[in-house]
Amino acid sequence: MKIDYKILWLDNEMNAFIEDDVILEIEQHLISEGFLPTIITTSDEDDFLGKLNDSYDLILTDYHLNNLSGADIINEIRKPERSIFTEILFYTAKAELTDTHKISRVSFLETNGKSATHQETIIAEVKKLIDLTIRKFHHIVAMRGMIMHETSLLDSKMLDLILGSLNRDNINFKDLAESIYDQLLELYSTKAGFVNTCKEKSKFKELTKDTFVFSSDYKIQTLKQIIDAIGEVTDFSADYKEEIISIRNKFAHANLLVDDQGREYFKYKEGGITFDEALCKKIRRDIFKHQKNLDALENRLAETNP
Incomplete structure (x- = not known):
């Protein structure tokens, strides 16, 4: 798909x-x-x-x-x-x-x-x-593969934009970096040594290269910092977190079920959301929307490149 x-x-x-x-x-x-x-x-x-x-x-x-x-x-x-x-x-x-x-x-x-x-x-x-x-x-199993693939592409695009902005003098990442350091130290005890080293030596760029540590949540926080700093781009970070990151995580952990008519669908937890054709149609629209948002941000960064 x-x-x-x-x-x-x-x-x-x-x-x-x-x-x-x-x-x-x-x-x-x-x-x-x-x-x-x-x-x-x-x-x-x-x-x-x-x-x-x-x-x-x-x-x-x-x-x-x-x-x-x-x-x-x-x-x-x-x-x-x-x-x-x-x-x-x-x-x-x-x-x-x-x-x-x-x-x-x-x-x-x-x-x-x-x-x-x-x-x-x-x-x-x-x-x-x-x-x-x-x-x-619309086969629902193929749909999950499409969503995981497309959202991974968006994730890679975000990281490219972040890495291309880290050396800009007009964007201050210090407070954000401190916040992410602290969150990571709390969430990933197994990565504590690596994160501490990055923090002590101010190697935020090295931190962003670790895909396990620097998750999509931290990427979108960093993108928000970039958006706020350069201006003239609508802040889409909250919508992205809800419509892309959250939905991808739920889809990844949903169970494949079959109803009385033999229709296959995914269900996230008991009483949770059902991934049927209608929801998958909305997800495609959201992916398309955020592709355009990231493209707009990329164009704005190119315009303001010092």
């Missing part, structure tokens, strides 16, 4: 889709589902084939193109050497599609005779197909 969702879209009249905000509407639908959308569009068949690989979650194309037929496109996508098994939607305003149901993981849409416009019909069908692929992503 991942937070990114990639679409490759081919249409000789692609400018019309862009100008009418069709692409934007599909992007907004993915964002509302908690995904980070990347929609790569092209109006040229050769360009499409050059971009074609197995990284996409969905491929969209008009069935009637200038230089290639829909059958040609299918043959290109399904070539053994490409090893692409992505869901594909072909659409056309002509009623010429026959026996298409026999092709695995390929959908066909005729928009003629519909009450809605050609573009409106395509939008509705694309959303349905996106939702279908998302449901395939």
Whole structure:
């Protein structure tokens, strides 16, 4: 499971889709589902084939193109050497599609005779197909793996920002460092010698390199110090602690259960939160939000780099 969702879209009249905000509407639908959308569009068949690989979650194309037929496109996508098994939607305003149901993981849409416009019909069908692929992503065991992976990436990003800021004269880490030293001495008796050495020799940078000692809680405290010092960045530290660190820790210690209908879900402690599809959708949105928060902080640090 991942937070990114990639679409490759081919249409000789692609400018019309862009100008009418069709692409934007599909992007907004993915964002509302908690995904980070990347929609790569092209109006040229050769360009499409050059971009074609197995990284996409969905491929969209008009069935009637200038230089290639829909059958040609299918043959290109399904070539053994490409090893692409992505869901594909072909659409056309002509009623010429026959026996298409026999092709695995390929959908066909005729928009003629519909009450809605050609573009409106395509939008509705694309959303349905996106939702279908998302449901395939939603296996709850895979979801835990995605959350642990994505939050670990955020954790690494935080540490990079901290290490890049420790030598700034305009940020005073002294009081924060003293507070973290004291917390660590209390919580990790096995690390007492290491922490004491760092404290006595003022080696806060060495402390940050120990991933066991310098946990996500201390990283977010340090990031808050950076945010407060440089200004013009909204303090997201409290939300990050609740929406990322806390939820990750609970998910890591939740138990996998099965209900009477055979549905799998994770439950954190008796009477605690249930990690179902609705909550996982919110978690994806929160991860996306804090990715943007960290990017904004990174940009602000670059702007104020002495």
